[in-house]
Amino acid sequence: QAFLDRIEQTDARINAFITRCPQQALQAAERADAARAAGPVAPLCGIPLALKDVLVTEGVRTTCASKILGDFVPPYDATVVRRLKAQGAVILGKLNMDEFAMGSSSENSAFGPVRNPWNTDCVPGGSSGGSAACVAARQAPASLGTDTGGSIRQPASHCGVVGLKPTYGRVSRYGMIAFASSLDQIGPLTRSVRDSALLLGAIAGHDPADSTSARVEVPDYLATLAQGVAGLRIGLPREYFIEGLDPQVRAALEAALATYRELGAELVEISLPHTEYAVACYYLVATAEASSNLARFDGVRYGARVDAGKGLAALYSATRSQGFGDEVKRRIMLGTYALSSGYYDAYYLKAQKVRTLIRQDFERAFAEVDCILTPVAPTPAFALGEKAQDPLTMYLSDIFTLSANLAGICGLSLPCGLSAAGLPIGLQLLGRPFGEATLLRCGQ
Numbered sequence: 441q442a443f444l445d446r447i448e449q450t451d452a453r454i455n456a457f458i459t460r461c462p463q464q465a466l467q468a469a470e471r472a473d474a475a476r477a478a479g480p481v482a483p484l485c486g487i488p489l490a491l492k493d494v495l496v497t498e499g500v501r502t503t504c505a506s507k508i509l510g511d512f513v514p515p516y517d518a519t520v521v522r523r524l525k526a527q528g529a530v531i532l533g534k535l536n537m538d539e540f541a542m543g544s545s546s547e548n549s550a551f552g553p554v555r556n557p558w559n560t561d562c563v564p565g566g567s568s569g570g571s572a573a574c575v576a577a578r579q580a581p582a583s584l585g586t587d588t589g590g591s592i593r594q595p596a597s598h599c600g601v602v603g604l605k606p607t608y609g610r611v612s613r614y615g616m617i618a619f620a621s622s623l624d625q626i627g628p629l630t631r632s633v634r635d636s637a638l639l640l641g642a643i644a645g646h647d648p649a650d651s652t653s654a655r656v657e658v659p660d661y662l663a664t665l666a667q668g669v670a671g672l673r674i675g676l677p678r679e680y681f682i683e684g685l686d687p688q689v690r691a692a693l694e695a696a697l698a699t700y701r702e703l704g705a706e707l708v709e710i711s712l713p714h715t716e717y718a719v720a721c722y723y724l725v726a727t728a729e730a731s732s733n734l735a736r737f738d739g740v741r742y743g744a745r746v747d748a749g750k751g752l753a754a755l756y757s758a759t760r761s762q763g764f765g766d767e768v769k770r771r772i773m774l775g776t777y778a779l780s781s782g783y784y785d786a787y788y789l790k791a792q793k794v795r796t797l798i799r800q801d802f803e804r805a806f807a808e809v810d811c812i813l814t815p816v817a818p819t820p821a822f823a824l825g826e827k828a829q830d831p832l833t834m835y836l837s838d839i840f841t842l843s844a845n846l847a848g849i850c851g852l853s854l855p856c857g858l859s860a861a862g863l864p865i866g867l868q869l870l871g872r873p874f875g876e877a878t879l880l881r882c883g884q
Protein backbone atom coordinates (compact mmCIF):
# COMPACT_ATOMS: atom_id res chain seq x y z
CA GLN A 441 0.00 0.00 0.00
CA ALA A 442 2.88 2.35 0.80
CA PHE A 443 4.30 1.92 -2.69
CA LEU A 444 0.88 2.29 -4.32
CA ASP A 445 0.42 5.55 -2.38
CA ARG A 446 3.85 6.75 -3.40
CA ILE A 447 3.05 6.05 -7.07
CA GLU A 448 -0.24 7.91 -6.68
CA GLN A 449 1.54 10.93 -5.18
CA THR A 450 4.46 11.16 -7.58
CA ASP A 451 3.60 9.70 -10.95
CA ALA A 452 1.81 12.74 -12.34
CA ARG A 453 5.29 14.31 -12.36
CA ILE A 454 7.43 11.27 -13.31
CA ASN A 455 5.13 9.34 -15.69
CA ALA A 456 7.00 6.10 -15.00
CA PHE A 457 3.88 3.93 -15.17
CA ILE A 458 1.76 3.15 -18.22
CA THR A 459 -0.52 0.76 -16.34
CA ARG A 460 -0.94 0.34 -12.60
CA CYS A 461 -2.50 -2.75 -11.08
CA PRO A 462 -3.38 -1.85 -7.48
CA GLN A 463 -6.12 -4.47 -7.14
CA GLN A 464 -4.00 -7.37 -8.30
CA ALA A 465 -1.08 -6.07 -6.23
CA LEU A 466 -3.06 -5.95 -3.01
CA GLN A 467 -4.44 -9.44 -3.62
CA ALA A 468 -0.94 -10.79 -4.30
CA ALA A 469 0.26 -9.10 -1.12
CA GLU A 470 -2.49 -10.81 0.86
CA ARG A 471 -1.52 -14.19 -0.59
CA ALA A 472 2.11 -13.46 0.34
CA ASP A 473 1.08 -12.61 3.91
CA ALA A 474 -0.83 -15.88 4.14
CA ALA A 475 2.13 -17.83 2.74
CA ARG A 476 4.49 -16.21 5.24
CA ALA A 477 2.17 -17.03 8.11
CA ALA A 478 2.14 -20.67 6.98
CA GLY A 479 5.91 -21.23 6.92
CA PRO A 480 9.17 -20.41 5.15
CA VAL A 481 8.84 -18.48 1.87
CA ALA A 482 11.00 -17.58 -1.13
CA PRO A 483 13.16 -14.43 -0.84
CA LEU A 484 10.91 -12.30 -3.09
CA CYS A 485 7.66 -13.33 -1.42
CA GLY A 486 5.60 -10.17 -0.85
CA ILE A 487 8.20 -7.89 -2.45
CA PRO A 488 6.61 -5.23 -4.71
CA LEU A 489 8.16 -4.98 -8.18
CA ALA A 490 7.35 -3.17 -11.40
CA LEU A 491 7.92 -4.36 -14.97
CA LYS A 492 8.93 -2.65 -18.19
CA ASP A 493 5.92 -2.74 -20.48
CA VAL A 494 7.79 -4.88 -23.01
CA LEU A 495 7.20 -7.97 -20.82
CA VAL A 496 3.89 -9.68 -21.38
CA THR A 497 1.66 -10.15 -18.35
CA GLU A 498 -1.38 -12.37 -18.27
CA GLY A 499 -4.54 -10.28 -18.06
CA VAL A 500 -2.65 -6.99 -17.73
CA ARG A 501 -2.39 -4.62 -20.71
CA THR A 502 1.04 -4.73 -22.34
CA THR A 503 1.69 -1.89 -24.78
CA CYS A 504 5.44 -1.63 -25.47
CA ALA A 505 4.61 2.09 -25.25
CA SER A 506 3.09 1.84 -28.73
CA LYS A 507 -0.31 2.79 -30.07
CA ILE A 508 -0.26 -0.43 -32.07
CA LEU A 509 -0.48 -2.45 -28.82
CA GLY A 510 -2.45 0.22 -26.97
CA ASP A 511 -5.10 -2.19 -25.72
CA PHE A 512 -3.33 -5.53 -26.05
CA VAL A 513 -4.01 -7.85 -23.12
CA PRO A 514 -1.72 -10.89 -23.33
CA PRO A 515 -3.08 -14.34 -22.48
CA TYR A 516 0.14 -15.47 -20.76
CA ASP A 517 3.06 -14.38 -18.58
CA ALA A 518 6.66 -13.96 -19.77
CA THR A 519 8.95 -16.56 -18.17
CA VAL A 520 10.57 -13.91 -15.95
CA VAL A 521 7.15 -12.79 -14.74
CA ARG A 522 6.12 -16.37 -14.07
CA ARG A 523 9.31 -16.92 -12.04
CA LEU A 524 8.78 -13.78 -9.97
CA LYS A 525 5.14 -14.68 -9.30
CA ALA A 526 6.17 -18.21 -8.35
CA GLN A 527 8.26 -16.66 -5.56
CA GLY A 528 5.26 -14.61 -4.43
CA ALA A 529 6.45 -11.24 -5.77
CA VAL A 530 3.83 -8.48 -6.02
CA ILE A 531 3.52 -6.73 -9.39
CA LEU A 532 2.66 -3.03 -9.01
CA GLY A 533 2.30 -2.23 -12.70
CA LYS A 534 3.83 -1.79 -16.12
CA LEU A 535 6.46 0.81 -16.83
CA ASN A 536 6.86 3.48 -19.48
CA MET A 537 9.67 3.22 -22.03
CA ASP A 538 10.69 4.17 -25.54
CA GLU A 539 8.30 2.58 -28.03
CA PHE A 540 9.45 -0.99 -28.71
CA ALA A 541 12.56 -0.16 -26.64
CA MET A 542 13.94 2.04 -29.41
CA GLY A 543 15.60 5.06 -27.90
CA SER A 544 17.90 6.42 -25.22
CA SER A 545 15.69 8.96 -23.48
CA SER A 546 12.20 7.48 -22.96
CA GLU A 547 10.79 10.32 -25.02
CA ASN A 548 9.64 7.98 -27.83
CA SER A 549 6.55 6.79 -25.96
CA ALA A 550 2.94 6.94 -27.11
CA PHE A 551 2.15 7.62 -23.43
CA GLY A 552 4.29 10.75 -23.03
CA PRO A 553 7.91 11.07 -21.88
CA VAL A 554 9.23 9.80 -18.55
CA ARG A 555 10.92 12.45 -16.40
CA ASN A 556 14.07 12.07 -14.34
CA PRO A 557 13.19 12.14 -10.60
CA TRP A 558 16.46 13.98 -9.84
CA ASN A 559 15.46 16.84 -12.14
CA THR A 560 12.17 16.64 -13.97
CA ASP A 561 13.46 18.85 -16.82
CA CYS A 562 15.87 16.04 -17.71
CA VAL A 563 15.34 12.68 -19.37
CA PRO A 564 15.75 9.53 -17.25
CA GLY A 565 17.63 7.81 -20.09
CA GLY A 566 16.16 4.94 -22.04
CA SER A 567 14.73 2.85 -23.23
CA SER A 568 13.99 1.46 -19.73
CA GLY A 569 13.39 5.00 -18.42
CA GLY A 570 10.30 4.07 -16.41
CA SER A 571 12.16 1.13 -14.85
CA ALA A 572 14.99 3.39 -13.66
CA ALA A 573 12.82 6.36 -12.67
CA CYS A 574 10.40 4.28 -10.58
CA VAL A 575 13.25 2.89 -8.48
CA ALA A 576 14.91 6.31 -8.15
CA ALA A 577 11.58 7.88 -7.13
CA ARG A 578 11.00 5.08 -4.59
CA GLN A 579 7.79 4.08 -6.33
CA ALA A 580 9.05 0.48 -6.30
CA PRO A 581 12.01 -1.14 -4.56
CA ALA A 582 13.14 -2.74 -7.83
CA SER A 583 12.07 -3.30 -11.40
CA LEU A 584 12.86 -5.25 -14.54
CA GLY A 585 14.03 -3.61 -17.75
CA THR A 586 15.48 -4.80 -21.02
CA ASP A 587 18.77 -3.96 -22.67
CA THR A 588 19.43 -4.27 -26.41
CA GLY A 589 22.19 -1.68 -26.63
CA GLY A 590 22.29 -0.11 -23.18
CA SER A 591 18.65 0.32 -22.22
CA ILE A 592 19.11 -0.97 -18.66
CA ARG A 593 22.57 0.42 -17.95
CA GLN A 594 22.18 3.95 -19.34
CA PRO A 595 18.90 4.85 -17.58
CA ALA A 596 20.23 3.26 -14.37
CA SER A 597 23.21 5.57 -14.66
CA HIS A 598 21.10 8.67 -15.33
CA CYS A 599 18.79 7.89 -12.40
CA GLY A 600 21.43 6.84 -9.84
CA VAL A 601 20.38 3.20 -9.50
CA VAL A 602 22.03 -0.18 -10.19
CA GLY A 603 21.30 -1.79 -13.57
CA LEU A 604 22.42 -5.22 -14.73
CA LYS A 605 22.41 -6.52 -18.28
CA PRO A 606 22.97 -10.27 -18.01
CA THR A 607 24.97 -12.29 -20.53
CA TYR A 608 23.01 -13.14 -23.68
CA GLY A 609 21.20 -16.39 -22.88
CA ARG A 610 21.37 -16.01 -19.09
CA VAL A 611 17.71 -14.97 -18.82
CA SER A 612 14.85 -16.34 -20.90
CA ARG A 613 13.38 -13.89 -23.42
CA TYR A 614 10.12 -15.84 -23.69
CA GLY A 615 7.35 -13.28 -23.41
CA MET A 616 9.61 -10.30 -23.98
CA ILE A 617 8.33 -8.47 -27.06
CA ALA A 618 11.34 -8.70 -29.36
CA PHE A 619 13.26 -5.69 -30.63
CA ALA A 620 16.54 -7.25 -31.84
CA SER A 621 16.51 -10.89 -30.84
CA SER A 622 20.26 -11.49 -30.93
CA LEU A 623 20.91 -8.51 -28.62
CA ASP A 624 17.92 -8.33 -26.23
CA GLN A 625 18.28 -9.34 -22.56
CA ILE A 626 16.08 -8.78 -19.51
CA GLY A 627 17.66 -7.61 -16.26
CA PRO A 628 17.04 -5.93 -12.90
CA LEU A 629 17.18 -2.25 -11.90
CA THR A 630 17.63 -1.92 -8.15
CA ARG A 631 18.79 0.33 -5.34
CA SER A 632 21.67 -1.93 -4.35
CA VAL A 633 23.98 -4.50 -5.90
CA ARG A 634 22.66 -6.99 -3.37
CA ASP A 635 19.11 -6.58 -4.66
CA SER A 636 20.43 -6.98 -8.18
CA ALA A 637 22.04 -10.31 -7.22
CA LEU A 638 18.82 -11.45 -5.59
CA LEU A 639 16.66 -10.60 -8.60
CA LEU A 640 19.07 -12.05 -11.14
CA GLY A 641 19.05 -15.30 -9.18
CA ALA A 642 15.27 -15.34 -9.38
CA ILE A 643 14.96 -14.78 -13.14
CA ALA A 644 18.06 -16.52 -14.54
CA GLY A 645 18.36 -20.03 -15.90
CA HIS A 646 17.50 -22.21 -18.85
CA ASP A 647 13.96 -22.14 -20.20
CA PRO A 648 12.72 -24.73 -22.69
CA ALA A 649 10.48 -22.02 -24.18
CA ASP A 650 13.49 -19.94 -25.32
CA SER A 651 15.95 -21.88 -27.46
CA THR A 652 18.59 -19.16 -26.97
CA SER A 653 18.50 -19.42 -23.19
CA ALA A 654 21.65 -21.18 -22.03
CA ARG A 655 21.99 -24.46 -20.20
CA VAL A 656 24.45 -22.96 -17.76
CA GLU A 657 24.20 -23.47 -14.00
CA VAL A 658 22.93 -20.40 -12.09
CA PRO A 659 25.34 -19.75 -9.21
CA ASP A 660 24.28 -18.38 -5.82
CA TYR A 661 25.05 -14.72 -6.58
CA LEU A 662 24.63 -13.68 -2.95
CA ALA A 663 27.19 -16.21 -1.71
CA THR A 664 30.15 -14.55 -3.45
CA LEU A 665 29.02 -10.95 -3.09
CA ALA A 666 31.24 -10.07 -0.14
CA GLN A 667 34.46 -11.56 -1.49
CA GLY A 668 35.97 -8.17 -2.28
CA VAL A 669 38.18 -7.15 -5.18
CA ALA A 670 41.67 -7.77 -3.78
CA GLY A 671 43.74 -9.43 -6.49
CA LEU A 672 41.19 -8.87 -9.26
CA ARG A 673 42.48 -7.38 -12.48
CA ILE A 674 40.29 -4.55 -13.82
CA GLY A 675 40.87 -3.48 -17.42
CA LEU A 676 40.58 0.14 -18.56
CA PRO A 677 40.03 0.29 -22.31
CA ARG A 678 41.94 3.17 -23.88
CA GLU A 679 39.18 3.67 -26.47
CA TYR A 680 36.58 4.48 -23.80
CA PHE A 681 38.41 7.31 -22.03
CA ILE A 682 38.18 9.70 -24.95
CA GLU A 683 38.11 13.46 -25.64
CA GLY A 684 34.31 13.76 -25.76
CA LEU A 685 33.92 12.40 -22.23
CA ASP A 686 32.40 15.00 -19.89
CA PRO A 687 35.13 16.10 -17.39
CA GLN A 688 32.74 15.47 -14.48
CA VAL A 689 32.13 11.91 -15.64
CA ARG A 690 35.87 11.42 -16.00
CA ALA A 691 36.51 12.79 -12.49
CA ALA A 692 33.85 10.54 -10.92
CA LEU A 693 35.34 7.51 -12.66
CA GLU A 694 38.85 8.43 -11.56
CA ALA A 695 37.69 8.63 -7.95
CA ALA A 696 36.13 5.17 -8.31
CA LEU A 697 39.37 3.84 -9.80
CA ALA A 698 41.31 5.17 -6.81
CA THR A 699 38.88 3.32 -4.52
CA TYR A 700 39.33 0.07 -6.42
CA ARG A 701 43.11 0.48 -6.18
CA GLU A 702 42.86 1.04 -2.40
CA LEU A 703 40.71 -2.10 -2.09
CA GLY A 704 43.49 -4.12 -3.71
CA ALA A 705 42.36 -4.42 -7.33
CA GLU A 706 44.98 -4.15 -10.03
CA LEU A 707 44.16 -1.64 -12.79
CA VAL A 708 45.43 -2.54 -16.22
CA GLU A 709 45.24 -0.50 -19.42
CA ILE A 710 43.78 -2.55 -22.26
CA SER A 711 42.67 -1.96 -25.83
CA LEU A 712 39.39 -2.83 -27.57
CA PRO A 713 40.49 -1.73 -31.04
CA HIS A 714 37.19 -2.12 -32.91
CA THR A 715 35.22 0.11 -30.52
CA GLU A 716 34.90 2.90 -33.09
CA TYR A 717 32.78 0.66 -35.34
CA ALA A 718 30.31 -0.39 -32.63
CA VAL A 719 27.68 2.30 -33.22
CA ALA A 720 27.53 1.71 -36.99
CA CYS A 721 27.54 -2.06 -36.52
CA TYR A 722 24.82 -1.96 -33.86
CA TYR A 723 22.47 0.27 -35.82
CA LEU A 724 22.64 -2.12 -38.78
CA VAL A 725 22.18 -5.35 -36.81
CA ALA A 726 19.53 -3.93 -34.48
CA THR A 727 17.46 -2.27 -37.20
CA ALA A 728 17.69 -5.33 -39.47
CA GLU A 729 16.37 -7.59 -36.71
CA ALA A 730 13.76 -5.02 -35.71
CA SER A 731 12.40 -4.75 -39.24
CA SER A 732 11.89 -8.50 -39.25
CA ASN A 733 10.48 -8.75 -35.70
CA LEU A 734 8.03 -5.91 -36.17
CA ALA A 735 6.55 -7.44 -39.32
CA ARG A 736 4.15 -9.34 -37.04
CA PHE A 737 2.30 -6.13 -36.13
CA ASP A 738 0.06 -6.11 -39.15
CA GLY A 739 -3.37 -5.31 -37.76
CA VAL A 740 -4.45 -8.91 -38.19
CA ARG A 741 -2.99 -10.82 -35.29
CA TYR A 742 -2.34 -8.23 -32.59
CA GLY A 743 -3.66 -5.01 -31.21
CA ALA A 744 -4.83 -2.08 -33.25
CA ARG A 745 -6.35 -2.44 -36.72
CA VAL A 746 -7.09 0.37 -39.14
CA ASP A 747 -9.28 -0.98 -41.91
CA ALA A 748 -11.07 1.22 -44.43
CA GLY A 749 -12.31 -1.83 -46.33
CA LYS A 750 -9.84 -1.36 -49.21
CA GLY A 751 -8.14 -4.73 -49.03
CA LEU A 752 -5.34 -6.40 -47.14
CA ALA A 753 -2.39 -4.31 -48.31
CA ALA A 754 -4.24 -1.12 -47.41
CA LEU A 755 -5.09 -2.57 -44.00
CA TYR A 756 -1.42 -3.36 -43.32
CA SER A 757 -0.31 0.02 -44.49
CA ALA A 758 -2.92 2.06 -42.62
CA THR A 759 -2.45 0.06 -39.40
CA ARG A 760 1.33 0.39 -39.43
CA SER A 761 1.33 4.04 -40.55
CA GLN A 762 -0.95 5.03 -37.70
CA GLY A 763 0.18 2.48 -35.13
CA PHE A 764 3.95 3.05 -35.10
CA GLY A 765 5.74 6.21 -33.99
CA ASP A 766 8.42 8.00 -36.03
CA GLU A 767 11.47 6.33 -34.49
CA VAL A 768 10.00 2.85 -34.96
CA LYS A 769 9.25 3.64 -38.61
CA ARG A 770 12.77 4.99 -39.09
CA ARG A 771 14.24 1.72 -37.71
CA ILE A 772 11.97 -0.46 -39.86
CA MET A 773 13.03 1.47 -42.97
CA LEU A 774 16.74 1.36 -42.11
CA GLY A 775 16.57 -2.34 -41.34
CA THR A 776 14.56 -3.24 -44.40
CA TYR A 777 17.10 -1.38 -46.51
CA ALA A 778 20.06 -3.14 -44.90
CA LEU A 779 18.47 -6.54 -45.53
CA SER A 780 17.32 -5.90 -49.06
CA SER A 781 18.76 -7.71 -52.01
CA GLY A 782 21.81 -5.92 -53.38
CA TYR A 783 22.52 -4.16 -50.06
CA TYR A 784 22.61 -7.18 -47.78
CA ASP A 785 26.30 -7.98 -48.44
CA ALA A 786 27.42 -4.38 -48.15
CA TYR A 787 25.53 -3.64 -44.92
CA TYR A 788 24.09 -6.56 -42.97
CA LEU A 789 26.76 -9.13 -43.77
CA LYS A 790 29.54 -6.59 -43.24
CA ALA A 791 28.02 -5.62 -39.88
CA GLN A 792 27.96 -9.29 -38.83
CA LYS A 793 31.66 -9.57 -39.60
CA VAL A 794 32.45 -6.43 -37.63
CA ARG A 795 30.37 -7.86 -34.79
CA THR A 796 32.68 -10.89 -34.69
CA LEU A 797 35.72 -8.60 -34.50
CA ILE A 798 34.15 -6.73 -31.59
CA ARG A 799 33.46 -10.00 -29.78
CA GLN A 800 37.05 -11.10 -30.35
CA ASP A 801 38.33 -7.81 -28.87
CA PHE A 802 36.58 -8.77 -25.63
CA GLU A 803 37.79 -12.38 -25.73
CA ARG A 804 41.37 -11.14 -25.96
CA ALA A 805 40.79 -8.63 -23.16
CA PHE A 806 39.24 -11.19 -20.82
CA ALA A 807 42.27 -13.41 -21.23
CA GLU A 808 44.13 -10.66 -19.33
CA VAL A 809 41.59 -9.11 -16.96
CA ASP A 810 38.67 -10.22 -14.77
CA CYS A 811 36.44 -7.31 -15.68
CA ILE A 812 36.50 -4.04 -17.60
CA LEU A 813 35.61 -0.62 -16.20
CA THR A 814 34.24 2.16 -18.42
CA PRO A 815 31.86 5.12 -18.37
CA VAL A 816 28.19 4.29 -19.04
CA ALA A 817 27.33 7.44 -20.97
CA PRO A 818 29.46 10.36 -22.18
CA THR A 819 27.44 12.89 -20.12
CA PRO A 820 24.94 12.92 -17.24
CA ALA A 821 21.21 13.03 -18.13
CA PHE A 822 20.41 15.60 -20.80
CA ALA A 823 17.42 17.95 -20.98
CA LEU A 824 14.07 16.75 -22.30
CA GLY A 825 13.83 17.64 -25.97
CA GLU A 826 17.58 18.31 -26.31
CA LYS A 827 18.29 15.41 -28.67
CA ALA A 828 14.76 14.50 -29.74
CA GLN A 829 15.08 16.09 -33.20
CA ASP A 830 18.53 14.64 -33.86
CA PRO A 831 18.52 10.83 -34.05
CA LEU A 832 22.24 10.60 -34.86
CA THR A 833 23.30 12.46 -31.72
CA MET A 834 20.90 10.28 -29.76
CA TYR A 835 22.43 7.12 -31.29
CA LEU A 836 25.94 8.33 -30.39
CA SER A 837 25.03 8.57 -26.71
CA ASP A 838 25.02 4.73 -26.64
CA ILE A 839 28.65 4.49 -27.63
CA PHE A 840 29.88 2.87 -24.38
CA THR A 841 27.08 0.35 -23.90
CA LEU A 842 26.38 -1.13 -27.35
CA SER A 843 29.47 -3.30 -27.61
CA ALA A 844 28.45 -5.52 -24.69
CA ASN A 845 25.27 -6.52 -26.54
CA LEU A 846 27.14 -7.10 -29.79
CA ALA A 847 29.60 -9.32 -27.90
CA GLY A 848 26.89 -10.97 -25.78
CA ILE A 849 28.75 -10.28 -22.51
CA CYS A 850 27.32 -9.01 -19.21
CA GLY A 851 27.42 -5.43 -17.91
CA LEU A 852 26.62 -3.69 -14.64
CA SER A 853 25.97 0.02 -14.22
CA LEU A 854 26.31 1.53 -10.78
CA PRO A 855 26.27 5.01 -9.29
CA CYS A 856 29.70 6.60 -8.71
CA GLY A 857 29.07 10.29 -8.20
CA LEU A 858 27.04 13.43 -8.85
CA SER A 859 27.57 16.22 -11.33
CA ALA A 860 27.76 19.87 -10.24
CA ALA A 861 24.10 20.15 -11.27
CA GLY A 862 23.26 17.30 -8.88
CA LEU A 863 22.67 14.62 -11.52
CA PRO A 864 23.87 11.05 -10.99
CA ILE A 865 26.94 9.68 -12.78
CA GLY A 866 27.39 5.96 -13.31
CA LEU A 867 30.23 3.60 -14.04
CA GLN A 868 30.02 0.42 -16.06
CA LEU A 869 31.65 -2.92 -15.30
CA LEU A 870 31.78 -5.44 -18.15
CA GLY A 871 32.32 -9.13 -17.48
CA ARG A 872 33.03 -12.42 -19.18
CA PRO A 873 30.11 -14.41 -20.58
CA PHE A 874 28.20 -15.83 -17.58
CA GLY A 875 30.56 -13.91 -15.27
CA GLU A 876 27.78 -11.99 -13.50
CA ALA A 877 29.00 -13.19 -10.09
CA THR A 878 32.33 -11.38 -10.59
CA LEU A 879 30.59 -8.20 -11.75
CA LEU A 880 28.24 -8.18 -8.78
CA ARG A 881 31.13 -8.79 -6.41
CA CYS A 882 33.06 -5.84 -7.95
CA GLY A 883 29.95 -3.70 -7.81
CA GLN A 884 29.36 -4.55 -4.16
Ligand code: GLN
Pocket residue numbers: 541542543544566567586587588589590591592619726838
Ligand atom coordinates in the same frame (compact mmCIF):
# COMPACT_ATOMS: atom_id res chain seq x y z
N1 GLN B 1 19.38 3.25 -27.28
C1 GLN B 1 19.58 2.06 -28.05
C2 GLN B 1 18.61 2.03 -29.20
O1 GLN B 1 17.91 2.98 -29.35
C3 GLN B 1 19.43 0.87 -27.17
C4 GLN B 1 18.02 0.55 -26.90
C5 GLN B 1 17.88 -0.68 -26.05
O2 GLN B 1 18.83 -1.15 -25.44
N2 GLN B 1 16.69 -1.23 -26.06
O3 GLN B 1 18.55 1.10 -29.94
